[in-house]
Amino acid sequence: xxxxxxxxxxxxxxxxxxxxxxxxxxxxxxxFTSEKNKPRTRKTSYQAIGPIWEANHMWLIIAVxxxxxxxxxxxxxxxxxxxxxxxxxxxxxxxxxxxxxxxNYDAIKGENTQRIYNKVFVxxxxxxxxxxxxxxxxxxxxxxxxxxxxxxxAYIFSWxxxxxxxxxxxxxxxxxxxxxxxxxxxxxxxHDVRRFILKAKAMNILAVVFGxxxxxxxxxxxxxxxxxxxxNPVSLTAxxxxxxxxxxxxxxxxxxxxxxxxxxxxxxxxxxxxxxxxMHYPYLVMIKGGQNLSLFAYHAPAKTIxxxxxxxxxxxxxxxxxxxxxxxSFQKRNEVV
Amino acid sequence: xxxxxxARSQMAISLGFHIIYSCIGMVMPVFMAIxxxxxxxxxxxxxxxxxxxxxKGVAIFFATGAVSGTILSFELGLLWPKFMEHAGPxxxxxxxxEGVAFFIEAIALGxxxxxxxxxxxxxxxxTGVMVGISGIASGILVVSANSWMNSPSGxxxxxxxxxxxxxxxxxxxxxxxxxxxxMTIAAFSAxxxxxxxxxxxxxxxxxNVQFHTKAFKIAIVFGAIAAILQPFxxxxxxKNAAAKQPAKLAAMEAYFHTQPYSPLxxxxxxxxxxxxxxxxxxxxxxxxxxxxxxFKQPVKALDTIPKENQPPITVTHIAFEIMIxxxxxxxxxxxxxxxxxxxxRSWLSxxxxxxxxxxxxxxxxxxxxxxxxxxxxxxxPWIIQGVMRTSEAVTPMPGIQYSFYLFxxxxxxxxxxxxxxxxxxxxxxxxxxxxKF
Ligand code: HDD
Ligand code: HEM
Ligand code: HEM
Numbered sequence: 001x002x003x004x005x006x007x008x009x010x011x012x013x014x015x016x017x018x019x020x021x022x023x024x025x026x027x028x029x030x031x032f033t034s035e036k037n038k039p040r041t042r043k044t045s046y047q048a049i050g051p052i053w054e055a056n057h058m059w060l061i062i063a064v065x066x067x068x069x070x071x072x073x074x075x076x077x078x079x080x081x082x083x084x085x086x087x088x089x090x091x092x093x094x095x096x097x098x099x100x101x102x103x104n105y106d107a108i109k110g111e112n113t114q115r116i117y118n119k120v121f122v123x124x125x126x127x128x129x130x131x132x133x134x135x136x137x138x139x140x141x142x143x144x145x146x147x148x149x150x151x152x153x154a155y156i157f158s159w160x161x162x163x164x165x166x167x168x169x170x171x172x173x174x175x176x177x178x179x180x181x182x183x184x185x186x187x188x189x190x191h192d193v194r195r196f197i198l199k200a201k202a203m204n205i206l207a208v209v210f211g212x213x214x215x216x217x218x219x220x221x222x223x224x225x226x227x228x229x230x231x232n233p234v235s236l237t238a239x240x241x242x243x244x245x246x247x248x249x250x251x252x253x254x255x256x257x258x259x260x261x262x263x264x265x266x267x268x269x270x271x272x273x274x275x276x277x278x279m280h281y282p283y284l285v286m287i288k289g290g291q292n293l294s295l296f297a298y299h300a301p302a303k304t305i306x307x308x309x310x311x312x313x314x315x316x317x318x319x320x321x322x323x324x325x326x327x328x329s330f331q332k333r334n335e336v337v
Numbered sequence: 338x339x340x341x342x343x344a345r346s347q348m349a350i351s352l353g354f355h356i357i358y359s360c361i362g363m364v365m366p367v368f369m370a371i372x373x374x375x376x377x378x379x380x381x382x383x384x385x386x387x388x389x390x391x392x393k394g395v396a397i398f399f400a401t402g403a404v405s406g407t408i409l410s411f412e413l414g415l416l417w418p419k420f421m422e423h424a425g426p427x428x429x430x431x432x433x434x435e436g437v438a439f440f441i442e443a444i445a446l447g448x449x450x451x452x453x454x455x456x457x458x459x460x461x462x463x464t465g466v467m468v469g470i471s472g473i474a475s476g477i478l479v480v481s482a483n484s485w486m487n488s489p490s491g492x493x494x495x496x497x498x499x500x501x502x503x504x505x506x507x508x509x510x511x512x513x514x515x516x517x518x519x520m521t522i523a524a525f526s527a528x529x530x531x532x533x534x535x536x537x538x539x540x541x542x543x544x545n546v547q548f549h550t551k552a553f554k555i556a557i558v559f560g561a562i563a564a565i566l567q568p569f570x571x572x573x574x575x576k577n578a579a580a581k582q583p584a585k586l587a588a589m590e591a592y593f594h595t596q597p598y599s600p601l602x603x604x605x606x607x608x609x610x611x612x613x614x615x616x617x618x619x620x621x622x623x624x625x626x627x628x629x630x631x632f633k634q635p636v637k638a639l640d641t642i643p644k645e646n647q648p649p650i651t652v653t654h655i656a657f658e659i660m661i662x663x664x665x666x667x668x669x670x671x672x673x674x675x676x677x678x679x680x681x682r683s684w685l686s687x688x689x690x691x692x693x694x695x696x697x698x699x700x701x702x703x704x705x706x707x708x709x710x711x712x713x714x715x716x717x718p719w720i721i722q723g724v725m726r727t728s729e730a731v732t733p734m735p736g737i738q739y740s741f742y743l744f745x746x747x748x749x750x751x752x753x754x755x756x757x758x759x760x761x762x763x764x765x766x767x768x769x770x771x772x773k774f
Contacts, residue, residue, distance in 0.1 A: 051447035054403055058440045064410050065436045068421050069429030076422040079414035083734050090411055091747065094404040098751060101400030105393055106758055107765040155734055300426030300502075307504045308433055315437035322444045330451065 001302075004309040006282075006295055008316075009066045014273050016059035018178065018266055021171070023049055023056050025179025027096065027125020028172060029199055030118075040192055041183075042118070046104060048186040051330045053100065055323060057093070069308050073298040074284050078135075081144045081158045085131045092128030095120050126172060133171025137164035140280050141223060145288040162217035170210040174269055177203035181249075181265040185258030197253055204246070228279050235275040242271035343738040344416045344731050349713070350741075351409055353706055354748045358402030360705060362442075363476045363521070364528035364559070365395045366449075366469030371555050373462050387552045389453070394762050396450055401755055403443070408744075416737070420720050420730035423499050427492050428485040430504035431478040438475035442468055476524065477517040484512035487712065488581040489721050515577040516712075519570045522563045523708065526667060527701025529560020534698025535763065541691045545766055557694070560701070561671035567664050572627065578715075579628040582722060583637040584647055585715035590624060591617070591654040595638040599624040604658060607651050612639075614654075648717040656710035663704040670697055 026045035033041045049056075067075040079086065103117035138144065138159040148154035180200035187193045218225035229235045249264040283292035299305060338346075369391050376384035410432075414421045445467035452461045485491075491507025493500045536553035540546055578586045586592075591602055593612040601624040605617020622632035629636070639647060670693060677684040684690045720727040 051451040054399070054443035055440065055447055057403070057407070058436070058443050061407060061410055061439060062436050064414075065429070065432050068414060068425040069433055070426070072422045072425035075414055075425065076418035079411070079421070080418045080732055080734065083415055083732065086411055086415060087740055087743075090408050091743070093407055094747060094751075097400050097404040097407075098754070101397055102754060102758060105396050107393070107761040151735060300429075303502055304426040304429065304504050307430055311430065311433045311437070315434070315440070319437065319440045319444070322441065326444050326447050329448070329456075 001306045001309040002296070002299060004313065005066060005070045005299075005305055008309075008312045009063060009070070010277060012059045012063040012066065013277075014270055016056075016063060017174075017273060018269055019052075019056035020060060021129060021175040021269070022178040022182045023053050024096070024125045024129045025175035025177070025203075026183065027122045028129075028176040029179050029183065029196075029203075031122040031126055032176075032199070032202075033195075037195060038118075041195075044183055044186050044188070044192060045179075048183060050104065052326060053097075055326060057097070060093075066308070066312075070300050070305055071284065071295060071298055072300060074293045074295075077144070077146075077285060077287075077293060078139065081154065082135055082138055084155055085134050085138070085159045089128055089131040089135065092124045092131060095124035096128060099124065129171045129175045130168040133168035134159050134164045136171070137167030139285045140276075140283075141221060142286045142288050142290075143221070144285065146291070147289075161221055163214070163221045163223055166210060166213045166217040170207060170214050173203055173207035173210050174272075177207055178265055178269060181253075181261055184253075185262060200253060201250075204250075229275055232279060234278045238271040238275035238278070242268045242275070245271070338738040338741070340735055340737040341728055341731050343741040345727065347737065347741040347744055348412060348416055350745055350748060351405065351412055352709065352713075354752070355402065355405040355409055356705055356709060357702060358398050358405060359476055359479075360524040360528050360702070361395065361398045362402045363469070363472040363524045365391060365398070365532075366465055366472055367525075368528075368532065368555050368559070369395070370462065370465045370469055372552070373465055377458055377462060383548055383551055386548060387555075390548075390762065390766060391552075392450060394759055397755060397758050397762075399446060401751060405748075405751075406439075416732055417720065417730040418732050420725060423725065424486075424721060427489075427499065427502050427504060427507045428482050430508045431482045431485075435475045435478040435482075438471045438478060442471035442475065445471065473521060473524075477521060480517045480520045481508055481510070481513040483712070484516040485510045486720065487516070487585075487716055487722055488512040488577075489724055494724055511581055512577055515570070515574045519567075519574045519708075522567050522570050523701070523705050525559050526563035526567055526671075527705050529556050529558075529563060530667065530670075530694070530701045531698050532556035533560055534694050534696075537691045537694040538698075539763065539766075541688065541695065548766065553694075557674055561674045564664075564667035564671035564701075568668055571661075571664060576628055579636065582716065584639070584642045585653070585711075586628070587637065587639045587642065588648045588650045588653040588715050589657040589711055591650055592624065592636065592638045594640055595635050597625070597633050597635045598622040599628075599636040599638070601627065605654075607654050609650050646718065648715050653711055653715045656707040656714065659707040660704045660711060663700045663707070667697065667700055667704070670694070 026041075026049055030038060030041050030045065064075075067078075099117045099121040103114055103121065106113060106117070138161075141161060141163045143161050143164070144158045145153055148158075177200060180196050180203055184193055184196040184200065187196055215226050229239060245264050245268050249261050249268070252261050252264065280286065280292075282295040284295055285293040287293065300308075369388050372384045372387045372391070375381070376388060445464045448456070448464035449461065449468055452464060455461075456464075485507050488511040489507070490510040491503040491505070533553050533556040536549040536556065539549040540553065575586065575589075578589070591605065591607040591614045592599065593614075598621045600619040600621045602614050602617040602619050605614040607614050624636050625634050626632050628634075639650070673693075677690065716722055718726050718728065720730045
């Protein structure tokens with residue numbers, strides 16, 4: 001049963017990264033769009049994510065609930081030492097979700113208010129994945145120090161280091177990439193399709209650059225990511241698969257094969273997460289001094305795990321079909337248009 | 338401000354903010370489903386307009402409810418890590434199911450809001466109903482988590498260890514039914530009165546009278562029925578508190594000395610130093626009667642509880658008085674509405690009658706906030722009644738007051754924004770929906 005729970009945790013994280021990431025990415029793309037084209041980008045992304053953004057963000061809630069029910073010690077350690085980045089991420093989620101809803105549901109579309117909503121939306125779309133990445137990076141950076149005595153050591157340097165920050169930037173680039181790929185398929189004219197293709201390529205290049213920086217930063221912080229990833233066969237295979245599909249999608253992108261490139265982009269990001277996830281599995285959080293919080297050592301009592309696993313399995317029977325139908329229904333429209 | 342107080346205040350303000358959106362998220366889908374149903378059945382465009390006008394407003398509330406709920410899920414860990422470390426595996430069950438319910442709600446909401454003219458009309462209607470059902474289910478589940486904190490069960494607490502955990506038993510703890518019942522009814526009466534009040538205001542202003550009259554009616558029928566049931570469910574809650582949390586009950590009543598024919602004190606300001614209540618009206622025997630159904634049996638007072646285990650008395654008592662005063666008033670207004678419908682139809686369009694509803698727009702929500710203050714402050718100093726103290730649970734991170742200020746500012750800004758947006762929705766009703774009449 002513990003494996004069921006762990007699988008759901010991994011699933012929730014991956015899906016949040018893909019779906020939530022693409023959501024945030026839409027704002028990032030808007031941030032880097034010229035004033036002239038902004039309204040069009042906005043319209044496309046509203047049509048694309050309007051019906052599904054609330055559902056996309058539920059994966060985060062599922063992940064959090066699994067964490068505090070099944071792995072309470074790991075959860076409370078993260079909440080304590082990564083309090084500040086979590087807080088900033090929360091503010092980002094709040095600002096973004098409300099700005100998105102307000103700008104679409106404000107009954108009077110005033111210019112000034114819309115400008116404020118747009119500003120809040122794009123900046124928070126940038127900040128949130130940045131801090132999500134920082135949190136993920138910090139979990140494995142070995143910078144959380146349970147014996148820290150000063151405020152800075154305990155609550156700031158636990159996350160403010162080269163490694164975590166580069167992981168954050170990498171996350172931003174990946175989110176932008178996912179969104180651009182997604183928007184290519186949603187655009188309703190050639191001009192926009194071309195625009196989003198350019199954006200996708202730019203974000204992809206950025207992702208590769210930031211990815212490289214992550215490796216350099218890991219050397220500076222003595223994390224030796226390269227050694228770690230290339231040293232185990234599963235991660236290595238995943239990285240290779242990601243690279244091949246990266247090359248393939250560059251070729252397909254120009255042909256505008258939206259389904260294939262969407263799947264390809266999702267596959268790439270999943271492979272990256274798999275490579276990183278597998279590399280430190282079963283440790284979710286790595287602490288300074290070598291103590292690691294393993295999913296197998298710090299889980300809730302068997303009874304809780306059992307009930308939770310049953311709940312998750314039953315719940316997914318309800319959720320997954322309706323979720324697919326939601327995506328399917330709002331996908332169909334664009335083929336008609 | 339010290340960190341402990343800051344953490345408690347931040348939790349209180351976050352929950353106090355979220356609860357408003359939760360009530361609306363639980364109840365508005367039901368109202369919409371009714372008017373949507375009427376539209377499908379009668380084909381009168383006014384019902385379609387009401388449904389759409391409401392759903393626009395509700396979309397704003399939903400987004401705000403969703404983000405404030407997300408904040409809460411993290412805040413439990415950010416502010417109370419020691420609590421979550423031990424309580425998570427025990428009371429996590431309702432939260433996991435709640436996650437499922439929210440998910441379904443969010444999916445159904447996507448279908449509902451964006452599904453106009455796109456799906457079979459009954460399928461579309463059903464998605465609206467699903468939003469309501471899952472909203473109410475999630476409300477009941479999360480309240481069951483809270484009631485576990487009031488009457489912990491489903492584990493054995495031995496030498497500081499939490500053993501023999503049974504999450505199902507924890508979910509169906511001794512207080513879950515009374516709390517869930519009272520909260521669900523409260524959501525209906527608060528939202529019903531608030532929505533009715535806003536539409537009454539528009540009727541009084543003679544704007545879109547047909548539209549607002551129909552909307553008013555849907556809301557007030559639910560609001561009035563709920564308001565009439567509320568005191569009965571409150572009585573169950575009070576009996577339950579007496580059994581599970583005598584300190585809370587005593588603080589609610591500001592009842593200091595154990596005595597037979599225990600009196601009920603109405604109003605008044607507790608004087609905790611001298612252990613008495615000033616300016617209150619005492620009715621001997623009534624408290625005994627409310628708790629035990631006889632006038633004589635003594636109810637446990639604050640003098641049976643060690644000082645360090647007593648909750649803040651003044652806050653709990655005054656919050657309780659506010660809830661009772663509003664609850665009684667709302668019940669009377671609810672009865673009056675049905676009297677008007679059955680016997681005095683002419684009242685329905687009278688100025689004073691409308692004014693009564695306009696005046697009571699915020700009542701339900703004030704009572705909701707007061708009621709939660711009773712429940713939560715009345716549980717102090719415990720975070721898990723009798724097991725863990727709130728002060729043991731708080732995060733070790735210093736500087737929480739800054740995060741408290743920050744979140745307070747965020748909530749104030751969001752509240753102002755939501756109010757302004759709602760005003761603009763209402764202002765646009767004539768332009769968007771009138772020309773069709
Ligand atoms: C519209 C809102 C509303 C109204 C009119 C009332 N209540 Fe209430 N009350 C609530 C909304 C509420 C609440 C916010 O929903 C609470 C907080 C926790 C809960 O379960 O319900 C609550 C809690 C609560 C508690 C504490 C339960 C506990 O902590 O264990 C008691 C004893 C009562 N109520 C009793 C009453 C009585 C006797 C009322 C009759 C006049 C009444 N309430 C009206
Ligand atoms: C008595 C207290 C509470 C009630 C009745 C309640 C009920 C609700 C309801 C009905 C919703 C959906 C409404 C909407 O989306 O606008 C909601 C949203 C949410 N609530 Fe609460 N809640 C309460 C407290 C809490 C607490 C303590 C937490 C966290 C620990 C929480 C977490 C959430 C989350 C994560 C959402 C967002 C779900 C979504 O996207 O639809 N709630 N709540
Ligand atoms: C939405 C309705 C709710 C409101 C308005 C509310 C209100 C409050 C208030 C006023 C406090 C501060 C009490 C004090 O420190 O003196 C508090 C504390 C707290 N509440 Fe609630 N509450 C609600 C529901 C819940 C639910 C559903 C849960 C969890 C399942 C919860 C968990 C907590 C926790 C963990 C604390 C901090 C510890 C404590 O003070 O005991 N609350 N809440």
